[in-house]
Each structure stands twice: as C-alpha cells, then as structure tokens.
Amino acid sequence: MTADEKSRTDEQPENTESPEDTAITEVTEDAEGTEDAEGTDVEDTEPATGELVDDTDAGGPAKSEGKRNNIRLLAIALAVLLVASAAVTAWLYFTKYRPAQLTGETAQAQVLEDAKTGTLAALTYSPDSLDEDLTTAKSHLTGDFLSYYTTFTDDVVRKAVDEKKVATTAEIVRAAVSEMNPDTAKVLLFVNQTTTSADRPDPSMAASSVLVTMTKVDGDWLISAFDPV
Known part of the structure; x- marks a missing residue:
C-alpha cells in the first residue's frame, strides 16, 4: 500500500450499521406509525359509538308513538268494517230476504x-x-x-x-x-x-x-x- 492509499483509508468514517440493521430500523418505525394510526382510529370511533347509542334511545318514544298510531288506524279500520257489514246486512235484508218473505x-x-x-x-x-x-x-x-x-x-x-x-x-x-x-x-x-x-x-x-x-x-x-x- 502506498502512502496515498493509506491516507485515504484513514479519512473515511466508520459505518457500524449493516444493511440488515437499517432495514429493521425502518420496519420498526413503520410499525410504530401504524400503531399510532390504529390508536387514533379507536379513539375516533368511541364518540361515534356513543352517538349511535344516543340515537337508539331517542328512537324509543318515536317507535312507541308509531305503535299507538297503528293501533288507532286498526281500530278505525275495524269500525269501518263493522259499519260496512251492517250496511250490507241491511241491504240484503231489504232487497233479498224481506221481498222473498213478502212474496214467498x-x-x-x-x-x-x-x-x-x-x-x-x-x-x-x-x-x-x-x-x-x-x-x-x-x-x-x-x-x-x-x-x-x-x-x-x-x-x-x-x-x-x-x-x-x-x-x-x-x-x-x-x-x-x-x-x-x-x-x-x-x-x-x-x-x-x-x-x-x-x-x-x-x-x-x-x-x-x-x-x-x-x-x-x-x-x-x-x-x-x-x-x-
């Protein structure tokens, strides 16, 4: 080795990290970033879950009111059917049964x-x-x-x-x-x-x-x- 080659060798800094160490470091950093991201998602969804529970609670009275409306509609429908049935019975009596009795x-x-x-x-x-x-x-x-x-x-x-x-x-x-x-x-x-x-x-x-x-x-x-x- 000449004196010039030796001088250049001494001037280069020592690199103690191998390529494998560098790759591990990058994977670790990516993993930490992913954990931080996942943690952020969990924290963000908790309020949303709370909001869904509140919506369900608020829907309870509306659902009960809907049932009451359905019951009222059913009662009205039954009343209409009874009136219609009475009308049909009266019509049959005066147009069919009574004339038949009067001419039988x-x-x-x-x-x-x-x-x-x-x-x-x-x-x-x-x-x-x-x-x-x-x-x-x-x-x-x-x-x-x-x-x-x-x-x-x-x-x-x-x-x-x-x-x-x-x-x-x-x-x-x-x-x-x-x-x-x-x-x-x-x-x-x-x-x-x-x-x-x-x-x-x-x-x-x-x-x-x-x-x-x-x-x-x-x-x-x-x-x-x-x-x-």
Missing part, C-alpha cells in the same frame, strides 16, 4: 185466502141479512172497487133484494195466485154462484172466472179490482 209461499197462501174470503163476501147476500152482508163485503174491498161496489149495491142490489127477494151464495171451485209482489197481487178464481128469487125459487147456478187484484192496506190484503175473464 206464506205470503201467497195469505193473499189467496184473503182473495177467496173477499170474493165470497162480495157475491153472497140475502134479504134477511142484506145490510150485514154488504157491510162485511165492503170490509174486504178498497180503492175504486170499493166505491163501485157501494154504488152498485145501493142502486141495483138493494132494489132487487127488496122487490124480488133475490139471494145469492158463492162457492170457490179453484184459485191460484197468478202474480205476486210485496204490496200487490193478482189471484185467478173460478166461482160457482147460485141465485134464488121470489120469481124463481129454484136455484140457478152460474159459473164464472174472475181475476182479482189484491192490494195490501195497513197489513191487510184487500180487493182493489174485480175483473171477469
């Missing part, structure tokens, strides 16, 4: 019986009980037919009974309801009528058929028309 077999039997009773009363009278017979007959009539029957019996029947002692009796041979409504009905009647008088003491019989129109008045079926057919 029981109603037809009643109107048929009243038609026969009224017809027999209107066509049956005798000199001994004329006033009573006519009063009974009129109790089964109504409307224009009542007015007509009153005029006819006063002008024609009374005169015939007084002068010729006319007496008549009627018998219903057959009867059937031809039309039925809640307040009106038509009944077809086949009638045999027997008549006697002072001039003709032997009974004479006449067969006829009539279409009787019945009208309900204050719950009673009365004859409102009497048409021969």
Whole structure:
C-alpha cells in the first residue's frame, strides 16, 4: 500500500450499521406509525359509538308513538268494517230476504185466502141479512172497487133484494195466485154462484172466472179490482 492509499483509508468514517440493521430500523418505525394510526382510529370511533347509542334511545318514544298510531288506524279500520257489514246486512235484508218473505209461499197462501174470503163476501147476500152482508163485503174491498161496489149495491142490489127477494151464495171451485209482489197481487178464481128469487125459487147456478187484484192496506190484503175473464 502506498502512502496515498493509506491516507485515504484513514479519512473515511466508520459505518457500524449493516444493511440488515437499517432495514429493521425502518420496519420498526413503520410499525410504530401504524400503531399510532390504529390508536387514533379507536379513539375516533368511541364518540361515534356513543352517538349511535344516543340515537337508539331517542328512537324509543318515536317507535312507541308509531305503535299507538297503528293501533288507532286498526281500530278505525275495524269500525269501518263493522259499519260496512251492517250496511250490507241491511241491504240484503231489504232487497233479498224481506221481498222473498213478502212474496214467498206464506205470503201467497195469505193473499189467496184473503182473495177467496173477499170474493165470497162480495157475491153472497140475502134479504134477511142484506145490510150485514154488504157491510162485511165492503170490509174486504178498497180503492175504486170499493166505491163501485157501494154504488152498485145501493142502486141495483138493494132494489132487487127488496122487490124480488133475490139471494145469492158463492162457492170457490179453484184459485191460484197468478202474480205476486210485496204490496200487490193478482189471484185467478173460478166461482160457482147460485141465485134464488121470489120469481124463481129454484136455484140457478152460474159459473164464472174472475181475476182479482189484491192490494195490501195497513197489513191487510184487500180487493182493489174485480175483473171477469
């Protein structure tokens, strides 16, 4: 070694750290920085967690109020359903059940019986009980037919009974309801009528058929028309 080379060797500073030591130092520093960062994140999330708890507590009364609102809505809905159900029941009663009852077999039997009773009363009278017979007959009539029957019996029947002692009796041979409504009905009647008088003491019989129109008045079926057919 020359004197110059030795001089340069002495001037260079000693480097005691190896490359491995330098790498370890850098990794350690990075790890410490990461720990500081993670520590900072934990500290930052703690207040956020506290805020979430506060939000949950605050939502409790709102949730209860929502339940109460739902209960009120449910009660209103049930009330509406009850009213609707009552309305439907009333509608069915007045449009289906009641008309069926008013025009069913029981109603037809009643109107048929009243038609026969009224017809027999209107066509049956005798000199001994004329006033009573006519009063009974009129109790089964109504409307224009009542007015007509009153005029006819006063002008024609009374005169015939007084002068010729006319007496008549009627018998219903057959009867059937031809039309039925809640307040009106038509009944077809086949009638045999027997008549006697002072001039003709032997009974004479006449067969006829009539279409009787019945009208309900204050719950009673009365004859409102009497048409021969």
